[in-house]
Amino acid sequence: MKRKPDHSKFIWDLPDKPRLEYLTLGRKRLVDIGAKVANFEPPYDYLKNVRAGFDAEIRFMLDRCLEGSALACAARDAFVFREKNWLKAVSLEANEIAWRDFFAAHNDEMQDYIRKDYPWRSFDPHSVDPRRFERDPKLDEYFTAAVIENLGAFGFRRLSRSFKSEILSRPMEIKWDKGTWSLTMSVWLEIPSLAHHERIGMPFALSAASFPHSLAANVERQLHAFFREYGKIFPDVLSAMEQGIRDQEAWLAAQAT
Secondary structure: OOOOOOOHHHHHOOOHHHHHHHHHHHHHHHHHHHHHHHOOOOOOHHHHHOOOOOOHHHHHHHHHHHOOOHHHHHHHHHHHHHHHOOOOOOOOHHHHHHHHHHHHHOHHHHHHHHHHHOHHHOOOOOOOOHHHHOEOOOHHHHHHHHHHHHHHHHOOEEOOOOEEEOOOOOOEEEEEEOOOOOOEEEEEEEEHHHOEEEEOOOOOOOOOOEEEOEOOOOHHHHHHHHHHHHHHHHHHHHHHHHHHHHHHHHHHHHHHO
16 A cells, blocks of 8 residues: 655644644544533443443533533533534633533532542542552553454554554554653554544543553553443544544645645
């Protein structure tokens, strides 16, 4: 297959307005999936009963939405609005207020929820467990197993600093940052030649999906639970990424003329 040109330098050299317009095209359909999941629209209604994949705060908010909380639904809608308009010239202040008001009203309840359902996110200031401050030495092993077992069918293979697949019309990569000054790993999807990257948890109601990896955090369980659910939704992610590639290539072609 003929290698397609790398446009990343051109894109990052663009002025802010056209660059943000271009980047919006790449993330639009992934945001659409996240927005549908946030409202548990079919075919994602089964996720009403799934916690893996979701950030703790987002899952807490969505559970309150399912219970009929108007404040929670306002916060959810505000969050979706923010993500859909993140790179656009739109004021997000009113939406931030709805988000803030919900979590201010439910802070204690949310902390109890995290301790119960997301214990790796819970912080006990009175704990003397030294494992909270030590990196899990098997993190790479757990991460590789979780990705390959659940996404290997989509062509991903482990490289030194990424997982790479050529299932789309341009190479796609999963990359990560283990955190130099923290014990939390961030993970994202990239189309490097189009300067496109997005946090890997986006489909799960616009989550980030970061993974605490101290010895006390049971990161093996976190990773396997996340990628097990991610593998189920990944065909839709692929479709969204491929359409984003087409939209961005069409935008680049128009710029060239």
